[in-house]
Amino acid sequence: MNTKTVAFKTALPHTIPICAGFTFLGLAYGIYMSKMGFSFIYPFLMAITIFAGSMEFITANLLVSAFDPINAFILALMVNARHLFYGLSMLEKYHGTGKKRFFLIFGMCDESFSINCTTPIPKNVDKGWFMFFVTLMNYLYWAIGAALGGILGKFITFSTEGIDFVMTALFVVIFLTQWDSQKNHTPALIGLGASVLALLIFKGENFIIPSMILILISLTSVRKKLEKEDK
Numbered sequence: 300m301n302t303k304t305v306a307f308k309t310a311l312p313h314t315i316p317i318c319a320g321f322t323f324l325g326l327a328y329g330i331y332m333s334k335m336g337f338s339f340i341y342p343f344l345m346a347i348t349i350f351a352g353s354m355e356f357i358t359a360n361l362l363v364s365a366f367d368p369i370n371a372f373i374l375a376l377m378v379n380a381r382h383l384f385y386g387l388s389m390l391e392k393y394h395g396t397g398k399k400r401f402f403l404i405f406g407m408c409d410e411s412f413s414i415n416c417t418t419p420i421p422k423n424v425d426k427g428w429f430m431f432f433v434t435l436m437n438y439l440y441w442a443i444g445a446a447l448g449g450i451l452g453k454f455i456t457f458s459t460e461g462i463d464f465v466m467t468a469l470f471v472v473i474f475l476t477q478w479d480s481q482k483n484h485t486p487a488l489i490g491l492g493a494s495v496l497a498l499l500i501f502k503g504e505n506f507i508i509p510s511m512i513l514i515l516i517s518l519t520s521v522r523k524k525l526e527k528e529d530k
Contacts, residue, residue, distance in 0.1 A: 306428030313418060314436040317410045321440035324352060329448020330455065332359055339449025346445035350406065350438060354378050355445075370508070377511035385412045392416065396427035406434040408441075489517045 325346065332342040337359075345355050354375055361371050385407055392415060393400045403415075415430045478487050497510035 302425045303428055305423065306425050307432045309421065309424045310429050310432040311436065313414050314433055314440070317414075317437050318440045321410075321437065322444040325441050325444020325446075326448035326451070328352070328355060328359075329445045329450070330452040331356070331448075332445075333449050333452025333455075335359060335363060337362075337449070339446055339452070342449040343442065343446040346442040347438075350408065350441065351379055352408075352441065373508055377508060377515075380511075380515070381409075382407065389416065392426075392430070396430065399427050399431045403430055403434055406438045408437060411437045485521065486518060489521070490514050493517055 328346075329339065329342040332345075333339065341362075342355070345358060349355050349358065357374065357378065358371075361367075361374075386404065389403075389407070389412070393403055396403060411430075411434045414433050418429075420426045420429050474487065474490075478484060481487070493513040494506070494510040497506040497513055500506070501509050
């Protein structure tokens, strides 16, 4: 059995739970785009180029809104700012993976990061290929789900009103997962408090960027204190 086959067989079981989640969310995203009037090619191309679930839902709304590239850039940066920290923490992990590192960097998402960062890789398995296949399979699950959703959306005749709530549910699940996995709830409370404050001040359509800026400033100001509490 060659190196790639061993790595693939080792990586596959770790991605099965992600397959279930990504396929469902991808289908919902594809159907959402379809009901907004887009061909299935749009969610598929966005899935394989952007590959950031929450940002793809937001991009769907940006495509039917007034052209504002600066706002779109800032929004994308703030929504995916966590990947800056993911990247820094994976520098050592990705060292020595050769050309595979380019795809590993591009395809890093929350789920791939979690698996590649925490899974003990057996000594007989090439770590580069293991991480590559984890990243590749998660990438394909999302892209295929989005494309299928875009195709099936054209055949759905019943009302899909409320399907855009999938994005809200996605953020709620992320929040609850973060809350459940951490003993220190200060970052979560800061995020919640900053969002509510920004919503009250800037109202519904304009609160996202101010809230993210406020969260970033707040977390930066208490970073050293949080690091001491975690030790």
